Amino acid sequence: MDRKRLGVVVDGSFTAGLTVRLDPGQSTEDLQIGSFMVVQGREYTYFCMLSDLQLRTSDARLIAKPPQGFTPFVSRVLSGSATYAMAVVKPMLMMPTVDVRDDSRLLVGQTPEERGVMSVRTIPMHYAELVEATEIDFLTVFGSPDKPNHFVFGQPLTMDLPICLDLGRFMERSSGIFGQTGTGKSFTALVVLAGIIKHDVGVNLIFDAHNEYAYGKESEEKQWVKGLKHLFGSKVRVYSLDESQANKPGRPADGILKIGLNQIEPEDVILMSQELGLTAKAGTMIGLLKDTYGDKWLTRLIEMDAEALSEFCQQSGAHEGSVQALQRDLKKLARKEYIRPEMDSNLLDEIILTLKDGKHVILHFGQHSSMMDYMLVSNLVTRRVRAAWEKQTEQYELTQANADRPRPLMITLEEAHKFLNPEIASQTTFGTIAREMRKFHVTLMVIDQRPSGIDSEVLSQLGTRISGKLADERDIDAVLTGVSDRSALRNALASLKLRQEVLVVGHAVPMPIQVRPRTYDEAFWAEVSKPTAPVADDDLEREKRELFGA
Amino acid sequence: MTERIGEIIETDSFTFVAESFALNRPPALGSLVKAQAGGDTWVYGVVAFGETVSVDPGRGAMRRSRPDAYDEAVYTRHPELEHLLHTKFTVIPVGSRVGERMSQRIPPQPPPMHYSVYACAPDEVREFSERRLYLRTLATAQLPAPVEHVLAAHLTWTYEQRGRDEAWLEQAALEVAGLLQQDVERLLAVLYAVDPEA
Ligand SMILES: Nc1ncnc2c1ncn2[C@@H]1O[C@H](COP(=O)(O)OP(=O)(O)O)[C@@H](O)[C@H]1O
Ligand SMILES: [Mg+2]
Secondary structure (H helix, E strand, O other): OOOOEEEEEEEEEOOOEEEEEEOOOOOHHHOOOOOEEEEEOOOEEEEEEEEEEEEEEOOOHHHHOOOOOOOHHHHHHHOOOOEEEEEEEEEEEEEEOOOOOOHHHHOOOOOOOOOOOEEOOOOOOOOOEEEEOOHHHHHHHHOOOOOOOEEEEEEEOOOOOOEEEEHHHHHHOOEEEEOOOOOOHHHHHHHHHHHHHHHOOOEEEEEEOOOOOOOOOEOOOOOEOOOHHHHHHHHEEEEEOOOOOOOOOOOOOOEEOOEEHHHOOHHHHHHOHHHHOOOOOHHHHHHHHHHHHHHHHHHHHHHOOHHHHHHHHHHHOOOHHHHHHHHHHHHHHHOOOOEEOOOOOHHHHHHHHHHHOOOEEEEEOOOOOOHHHHHHHHHHHHHHHHHHHHHHHHHHHHHOOHHHOOOOEEEEEEOOHHHHOOOOOOOOHHHHHHHHHHHHOEEEEEEEOOHHHOOHHHHHHOOEEEEOOOOOHHHHHHHOOOOOOHHHHHHHHHOOOOOOOEEEEEOOOOOOEEEEEOOOOHHHHHHHHOOOOOOOHHHHHHHHHHHHOO | OOOEEEEEEEEOOOOEEEEEOOOOOOOOOOOEEEEEOOOOEEEEEEEEEEEEEEOOOOOOOOOOOEOOEOOHHHHHHOOOHHHHEEEEEEEEEEEEEEOOEEEOOOOOOOOOOOOEEEEOOHHHHHHHHOOOOHHHHHHHOOOOOOHHHHHHHHHHHHHHHOOOOHHHHHHHHHHHHHHOOOOHHHHHHHHHHHOOOO
């Protein structure tokens, strides 16, 4: 395959990248910052990212006094010589140079390493050629879709060929999807989640904050898109907080979730301090209540009349006005439609069993989609799930029986900064999961439009980051926390279009790459929901009834 | 075989001067010519200068015209001018040929005194100019005229000889641009002069 030559390396360093003199006639406008390119050295082929473009002139007089009135001929000739362009490319991976016509190198090797691709350890000499990447280069580095767990996530910005995520690696560590509002975070998450469900690499617990994942939503083009429940039927179970909306046609729910006051822990309440308007002293008082009443601390607090309250304050030494204020604030919680004075843990246990059984769970909030509802329920459910997975892992370590091996679990969390901001990340369940639950096979997929609001220790733990356009410098810095080659990647991020273009960096891809995620549409749905194994007829019938309410 | 156009009257390693057989009509500035160098060896060069002067350096030319006889009529009335004046042109060697082998290296010896200079046929021009390494030799030579004029003349002449070959002209202009990129004024002078679109 012939690769189009773009220029030759004339300068550079290992740290700053290679400076390439573009060939005469090669317009800078045909090249896009962040794109994937190849430099052919003598011994090695280098896979690079275009990180900068620069305009130069050979004679300062051309800058001081730009000549006027060029014919096209003169400007064509000048633009390849006295006025010229430099590209800066950053080598990310390399491999021993092989005959590019030899397609067989693709057929061997599951991993980039097995295909001969390795991290860069050197740079090419002067006059190595910079060439356009071809299909074979993409496939060599990013793998082809027929490799196990390779899921076609999208395509390069300027080419029509598949870019895969290694979903196994994606699930191994926590990950993040970032980007300004409207860049396509939720749609990208839907694509990734559908891939994980389809390839069966683990189970998902999804907190559907904005009612998008279970039953789909209306896109900005005013099209209704399908939800994961529609695509995967009984493989996905939806638990809804909203009794009134659940089980309308096309919205089958597998359970209605109620929360008992007895299930709410001090941690849940403190997480919502801002939403509930709690004072700084609330934590101490909640601690006292918990010490005194155990599991019933919240029920007792809410039931207290004036007399009981002052009695409690006398005994415990708490400040009466503060306790009154706390009681007032927490009564807001108790008035929620889905809150009951007391609940057993049957439904929560069912959720855990469902996950252990290999089915995916979506928590649907319906009309209860205020930040308070979302935070309370997500934290409460996750705390239990996390405990269950810890226990399972301990069991597995004891028996080492395959049947006891915990399934990889990924928890999808929108508005992640609410749970993982620096003030609280060290105390919340989600913070713990992000930092240390990898060994218990639990990871997070955090979705957020303000990554700078997330604790940097959490950010540095993220294995794979998928980011759409970000404008704020602090957000860009946050997304690239703990990543090498930041300056090249920063430019690559800044050059993305506003919608449906992302930079993927990290564990699930061999090197950073700009991708246009797949469009979440009929064609995509048809592909992912195509059953891999035949499904029994009555199962199908039942699913149809559930889905279409017939 | 092409036309004999002159005879070498001064010669050294980097320049030779020939007397033109046609008075007042030296070969075009910038044109490619070749000199016989003995046996099947030829020297190619680019015409960098032309002049018509008195044969006797001690006696300059003087006015001959009259109100009723000027220009061509001067020569009709004074046939002896053919012997008093001569036309010379300076050639910069840029390549050579031995038998069929053409090269863009300058020859090891200067072409011999009193040997002939020939014009080059279009096919030969095309063949010689296919590679353009010789442009560097020309641009860096000690020229009797400003380099931008010689280069511009050569590019335009060759472009015509090659049947208005625009692709060639653009490549050659790019090469010249590379050679003159430190001196934009000269470069622009060449480009404006050769621009086929102007
Ligand atoms: N992969 C995609 N497939 C289809 N439409 C998309 C995709 N990515 C983005 N869009 C379009 O962009 C709009 C915004 O996407 P969304 O995921 O809601 O953004 P965000 O969650 O970042 O605010 C969608 O309504 C849809 O029209
Ligand atoms: Mg969204």
